[in-house]
Amino acid sequence: MAYDVIVIGSGPGGYVAAIRASQLGFKTAVVERENLGGICLNWGCIPTKALLKTAQVFEYTQHSKDYGITIGDAKVEFDAVIKRSRGVADKMSRGVQFLMKKNKIDVIMGTGKLKSKGQVEVTDKDGKATVYDAKHIILATGARARELPNLKIDGKNVIGYRQAMVLPAQPKSMIVVGSGAIGVEFAYFYATLGTKVTIVEFLPRIVPVEDEDISKELEKIYKKKGIEIMTNASVEAVESNGDGVKAKVKTQTGEITLEADVVLSAVGIAANIENIGLETLGVKTDKGRVLVDQYYQTNIPGVYAIGDMVPGQALAHVASKEGIVCVESIAYNEKKYAHKPATIDYMNIPGCTYCAPEIASVGYTEKAAREAGYEVKVGKFPFSASGKASAAGATEGFVKVIFDAKYGEWLGTHMIGANVTEIIAETVVARKLETTYQEVLDAIHPHPTMSESVKDAIEVAYGEAIHL
Template sequence: MSKYDVIVLGSGPGGYVTAIRASQLGFKTAVVEKENLGGVCLNWGCIPTKALLKSAQVFEYLKHADDYGLKVNDVDKDFGAVIKRSRGVAEGMSKGVQFLMKKNKIDVIEGFGKLKAGKKIDVTNDGKTTEYSADHIIIATGARSRELPSLPQDGKKVIGYREAMTLPEQPKKMIVVGSGAIGVEFAYFYHSMGTEVTIVEFLPNVVPVEDEEVSKQLERNFKKSGIKVMTSSEVTKVDTSGKGVKATVKTKKGEEVLEADVILSAVGIKSNIENIGLEDVGIATDRDKILVNDYYQTNIPGYYAIGDVVPGQALAHVASAEGILCVEKIKGMHVEVLDYGNIPGCTYCTPEVASVGLTEKQAKEKGYDIKVGKFPFSASGKAKAAGTPDGFVKVIFDAKYGEWLGCHMIGAGVTDMIAEAVVARKLETTGHEVLKAVHPHPTMSEAVMEAVAAAYDEVIHL
């Protein structure tokens, strides 16, 4: 039986980052992975979807070359080649993680891991089971596409995000159920490729976790581009008996039957906590999540959990941060508890959406007296020159102390801009400090400064 200081179960952006940090801190480390290094994020999520979205964006540019004074004839796409490029990007990133494992002298144990009492873990591969032990076992098994009883996935006509990335041929019609990040990203991709797309969202707004003004702007953009959006609507049943699929949708006005080649179920995720031995060890769970303290220790000493399997935002960067914090605490370092109120969220459709902190509605509900500033990209010289004038930056400040409560963006490249607000909020920067920090011109990012200026009635370019 091999003995380690730290064994990490799962090699996604939570698991492999945790393993690397553990190794850096001097721990003898191993990571257990049943499929591909990098987990869902690198192989079936964050990275390959961005490759698909980039292909869609380039295709859109080519189709609108006239807007830039350019002539491009016979623009078309090769759907299979687009998918192939995405898979190639994912494979390259996974190989990068393999390199990092070797560089950091981390043992990669292939197979399905199951926890045992006494800080042990059984790993089964090709019918053979091997036992390993460690002083510290960190669970980072991630999550998968959640299934609704009314929308069972068959992998062909009713699919999850995984199948959506590798469809053998492009569907003519697609229904996307759910308008969170996964739903709207795939809706944009397939629509850009030429598929007729309908989004069905149960709640009143698309991207429902975002500020209401952002949600309304994205819905306007989608409808303008030709995507059909049905909010306050619910798929109550599906019929896959025919050539395609029929979805019965309950709306405020009654029932409507939609027909399509395929339905993408994007209604959230389900934690991978079954059959990994939690019950055998006695690790406490609640509502599909493993219960942990501020340092990701479970109720059983020596066992920890991070990422999508614990409460908190199910995001790659959150899992990485949790894992680093977890092993640094194990090492005995002084660590600061993660601030879940300052986690940025990003959605990579076009226009992009990015946010951090409180929405305007949440700030009001918490009783803050607020200052709100908004700057549209239609007034940005860089955005106009780039041909991307849609969207805005919205900022929310506490009127009394100047605390930056929230920042919400929709527009081109805003996922790369939101970090300014995250760092500023971490440093407890006030509105006046942001306003007096000189921003470069012409850039998209100066819209942040302009929005802050608007909040304090000092805006110049509106």
């Protein structure tokens, strides 16, 4: 019952860390209380993309005449939509099971917690507790939907993202509280399928972490789709009215009451740091996150933490990389790996939102770059000028690039449009390589593609626009 490495949690941080540990020669186990793959594979990233694809396909049917195709009345079979999403999630979870077997990783089902230094206690579904020894313990317990004091998730009147993915019937109306990635993705999904959606955002603009131009563009597109948007507003209280809910919304001009079938709370996440034994060992936390160094070591030797439970962007791809860096650092210290791993540059993390149109961004926003003291060159290329976008019937949105005027350093890229999450990686790699604008312009981009719009935007920034 002794291991070199035990990972508590099998999400995209935990299972990746476990696989890398096994590859590097560690006897490894992973503890999971629910389903392998964690929230991302079972209730987050993957099944939501299946739902969003359904919405996109349905949207195609509504505009098929634009492509010269006549389709009869297309109807949404909501239960079949949900069933497909769950099927995709189940398939991915089974894929992680295969990876665990392939890499000879022991899977211990149950709820894990720190018992003492070098020990993990796992309680199974029957309440039986077993203690396992481990030289290294990696905490990867993820996060859950955050609840506001006046907006408690009850699963009926107020739902979280998990309930939103498996509703028994499609609501006729929905209030979405919060306009981050979760909020705008579900708003698009339900609105496209015919639900009347209202977004209520506390801050002055939707998708508030994005560049201001992105926020303006998405708001314009969403309003065109029939989604009502209320910014500088907050839901103060929700009560049932029998058939649905009444939500009291505070705005800058006073309080109003909105009625809907259901309220979706999408106001962020809270890390799962309770009841995992942090206090037992004295692991330090701050503002609901576990404090770690650049290699994810906590203040307690042999105890590490990665993913949504540590400071930084709460994204699946971040958690995965943190897990790899953590394990490779452990391996280096034990002479199982040739070099100390490179630490993560959190200013070069791509963020993707899979609404339609999609949003993808990395690096500085224009405002942040100016506030950081940079003199900037900004280029913006609309997809309406892209041949591929026009052929695809996807001309909404644009690519915006930001460069340092002095040295040509690529400071950031912000995109909104069809499939832009697939082309943001060019900026990430170029920034990692410290590429300037000239190298990108010298690299031939394929035509016709959406990706060449990145090059076109750079040409705009430097006064060399050809296609605009």
